[in-house]
Amino acid sequence: MNISKIANLKFFYIKTKNISLFLSIMTLVLFIIGLYWGLFIAPPDYLQGNSYRIMFIHVPAAWLSLQVYIIMAVTAFIALVWRVKIMEIISIQCAPIGGLFTLIALVTGMIWGKPTWGTYWVWDARLTSELILLFLYIGIIILYSAFTDKRQAVKVTSILAIIGLINIPIIHYSVEWWNTLHQGPTVTKFEKPSAHISMLLPLLYMLFVFNMCFITILLKRIRLGIFQREKNTKWAEDYLND
Amino acid sequence: MIEFLNMGKHTEFIYIAYIFAIIVLLAGYFFPHFNLKKEIEKKKYENNKKK
Numbered sequence: 001m002n003i004s005k006i007a008n009l010k011f012f013y014i015k016t017k018n019i020s021l022f023l024s025i026m027t028l029v030l031f032i033i034g035l036y037w038g039l040f041i042a043p044p045d046y047l048q049g050n051s052y053r054i055m056f057i058h059v060p061a062a063w064l065s066l067q068v069y070i071i072m073a074v075t076a077f078i079a080l081v082w083r084v085k086i087m088e089i090i091s092i093q094c095a096p097i098g099g100l101f102t103l104i105a106l107v108t109g110m111i112w113g114k115p116t117w118g119t120y121w122v123w124d125a126r127l128t129s130e131l132i133l134l135f136l137y138i139g140i141i142i143l144y145s146a147f148t149d150k151r152q153a154v155k156v157t158s159i160l161a162i163i164g165l166i167n168i169p170i171i172h173y174s175v176e177w178w179n180t181l182h183q184g185p186t187v188t189k190f191e192k193p194s195a196h197i198s199m200l201l202p203l204l205y206m207l208f209v210f211n212m213c214f215i216t217i218l219l220k221r222i223r224l225g226i227f228q229r230e231k232n233t234k235w236a237e238d239y240l241n242d
Numbered sequence: 243m244i245e246f247l248n249m250g251k252h253t254e255f256i257y258i259a260y261i262f263a264i265i266v267l268l269a270g271y272f273f274p275h276f277n278l279k280k281e282i283e284k285k286k287y288e289n290n291k292k293k
Contacts, residue, residue, distance in 0.1 A: 024271070031267075035260065039249075039256075039260070040246075044250075049249075049250055049251070049252065050249040050250050050252055050253075050256060051249075051252040051255055051256060053249070053256050054255070054256055054259045054260075057259060057260060057263045058259070061263065096270070097270060100267070100269075100270040103266060104262070104263045104266050104267070107259075107262055108259040108262065108263060111255050111258055111259040111262070112255070112259065114255060115251075115252045115255050213267055213271075216271065217267075217270050217271050217274070220271065220274040220275055220278070223274075223278060224274040224277055224281070227281055227282065228281060231281065231285050236285075237289065240282065240285060240286055240289065241289070
C-alpha cells in the first residue's frame, strides 16, 4: 500500500471504518487493564501513600499534551508547504485532542497537588507553561471555526501552531531552567530512574494506552473531518447511497 | 468491596482524578462519533429531499 493511496481522502475514509471499531474495542480493554494495574496492583509509595496513583493518568496525559502538539505542528508544516489535504485535516483534528490531554494533565495535577503540596495551584513555570499550552489549543480551535473558508483557516492555524511550538521545550525544560515546585524529570532519567520498576512499568504501560487513546480518537476525528469536507463530492454521495 | 476500593485518607482525590480523566476521554471519543453519525443522517435526509 503506497503513501499516496493512504493520503487519498476517499480511500482513507472507507478503509478506516472497521479499523476504527477494532481500535476502540482494543483501547477500551487495554485501558481497563491499566486502570486496574495502577489502582490496585502497583504498590503504595512510602512517602505519598496512595495519592501518587494519580500519576498513572497525570504523567501520560502531560506527555501526550506535548506529543500531540508536536504532531499537530509537523502536520501543519507539511500542510502549509505541500498542501496535502489529509495533513490539513490531521493537523486541525489534533487540536481538540491535545486540548483534552492538557486539560486532564492540569486537572489531575491540581487534584494530586492538594494532598501533596497543600495547594491546588501555584504559578510556577511548569504549571503556567502547561496552562499556556491549553490556551494555544483553544486559540487554534477558535481561530479555525472563525473562518468559513476552511482551507484558508488551515493556513492561519498552521502558522499559529508552528509559532506555538516554542512553548514545547519551555514546558519540558521548565523544571530544569527555573526553580519550580513541580518535581524534576523522573521517567526520562534513563540511566537511573527515580521510580521503582513496580511503579515505572504501569506508568509506561499507561503511556502506551494513552497513545492508543490518541490514535483511536484521532481516527474518529479524521473521519469526521473528511466527511465534513467531502460530503458534497461524488464519491461521498455514491458511498452514502450504497 | 468498599474496603477493596479504599485508598486511605486520599481516596476521594484519587477517584475524582480517575473519574475526571475517564469522562473527558469518553467525551473526546463520543463527540466525533455522534457528530459523524449526525452529519451522515443530515446528508442522507438532504439527498432524499432532492429526490
